[in-house]
Amino acid sequence: MASNLIEIRIPEDGLDSEIAIPTTREFLISVGRAFAGALLFALPILMTMEMWELGVTLHPWRIALLLTTVLPLLLGLSHFSGIRYTAHWRDEIADVLVAILVSSLTALIVLWTFGVISIGMPISEIISKLAMQFIPCSIGAMLARSQLGGSSVGNGEEREPSYAGELFLMMAGALFLSLSVAPTEETILIAFKMTTGQEILLVLSSLLVMQLFVYAAHFRGGHTFEGMSIGSEFARFTVVGYVVVMAVSFCLLWLLGQIDGTSWREILSICVVLSFPGAIGAAAARLIL
Amino acid sequence: MNGQSEKNTEAKTTKQGTSGLEWGVAAIAGVLFVVMVGYMVVEGFATAENRVEIQIIASPAVRQGNAFAVRFDARNIGNQTASSLVVRATLSEGDREVETAEVTIDYLPGRSSAFGGFWFSNDPSRLKVDIRAVSYLDP
Numbered sequence: 001m002a003s004n005l006i007e008i009r010i011p012e013d014g015l016d017s018e019i020a021i022p023t024t025r026e027f028l029i030s031v032g033r034a035f036a037g038a039l040l041f042a043l044p045i046l047m048t049m050e051m052w053e054l055g056v057t058l059h060p061w062r063i064a065l066l067l068t069t070v071l072p073l074l075l076g077l078s079h080f081s082g083i084r085y086t087a088h089w090r091d092e093i094a095d096v097l098v099a100i101l102v103s104s105l106t107a108l109i110v111l112w113t114f115g116v117i118s119i120g121m122p123i124s125e126i127i128s129k130l131a132m133q134f135i136p137c138s139i140g141a142m143l144a145r146s147q148l149g150g151s152s153v154g155n156g157e158e159r160e161p162s163y164a165g166e167l168f169l170m171m172a173g174a175l176f177l178s179l180s181v182a183p184t185e186e187t188i189l190i191a192f193k194m195t196t197g198q199e200i201l202l203v204l205s206s207l208l209v210m211q212l213f214v215y216a217a218h219f220r221g222g223h224t225f226e227g228m229s230i231g232s233e234f235a236r237f238t239v240v241g242y243v244v245v246m247a248v249s250f251c252l253l254w255l256l257g258q259i260d261g262t263s264w265r266e267i268l269s270i271c272v273v274l275s276f277p278g279a280i281g282a283a284a285a286r287l288i289l
Numbered sequence: 290m291n292g293q294s295e296k297n298t299e300a301k302t303t304k305q306g307t308s309g310l311e312w313g314v315a316a317i318a319g320v321l322f323v324v325m326v327g328y329m330v331v332e333g334f335a336t337a338e339n340r341v342e343i344q345i346i347a348s349p350a351v352r353q354g355n356a357f358a359v360r361f362d363a364r365n366i367g368n369q370t371a372s373s374l375v376v377r378a379t380l381s382e383g384d385r386e387v388e389t390a391e392v393t394i395d396y397l398p399g400r401s402s403a404f405g406g407f408w409f410s411n412d413p414s415r416l417k418v419d420i421r422a423v424s425y426l427d428p
Contacts, residue, residue, distance in 0.1 A: 019306040027311050056370045056398035057428035064329035067322070094307040094315040101318035122400045124332045127325050257428075 037144020103137030173285025
């Protein structure tokens, strides 16, 4: 199976490349961009009431788990998307940590300004409310730091991700888009309202949308694997991608306490509903990143 | 490194490193992150015995036009969040209930307070005032 993959890799040996250390000015500019990106990506979620409430209703361990998932997520995003061509893994770790600091500050400032966070609150409540905003803010911060207006650093060459990398990007895209929908009551309400027939139709529509994005990748400079048949592409990206999206939906719903005490039949319906935006996010991530 | 002024147009790549300032910021972020996660883990152990316990502290009635306003502070001294917390105020004279008022608090996290008020048409200072939390839901 792996033999029909053509991977384009940029040499990573360091012999043929030089390492540029950003100046203080470049660093500060990139931090400014990161703030802008965090706001751009996370403002709708920062202004969603359910996200604030989850901060007080979720068990602290789930919040801790949510926080820790941010690290590998951002690290993978930084590595696979090639948004910044770093010299070493440790540079990517520094990148991720800066994004985390920027996203905490962004969330803190915005939520305090909105009066959602105040000084008299228990620390756990403040941390929880910030944690809920971490994923969207930090993804925004990471992408913006390197991409918004960014030809000042890097040489614009992208690292082409492997198949696993593609799946990772799809997972990140699904997570990003479904995160703003998952905590809302509407997701569950839609699942209650839909008949089984409509749910099957939604699954097929999600698959169709993903497949259309795969085609779009051929035209719009997304990542493509040459010499792969339509059937193979459908199986490898659309079907496997949808399974990844469903898994993301399930984990997210569980993490946000949305399916506690719910029957498996109903959980499946809610996952199908949430996987619709997830599928679009996943497919778009392959195209954009 | 900067002495190499000739920029190659071919496939030579410029990898990005990390400046000292960036490492400093990253280190602060790292410490902050570990503290946040650690705090939530410790907090998780503390909430092992879940409990909602509400204390109500009421202020004296203040006349507002035809009504009498009574402000209250509902404090959850337990460690679990109460959702849809109903607080009821009753004015009574002897055994006779004169007036009741009710308010629902959407969420009251553990060790937190919510402030609110009731309006009565009777003067509470001449009657027995009883304000208490009567029901809640697990979130």
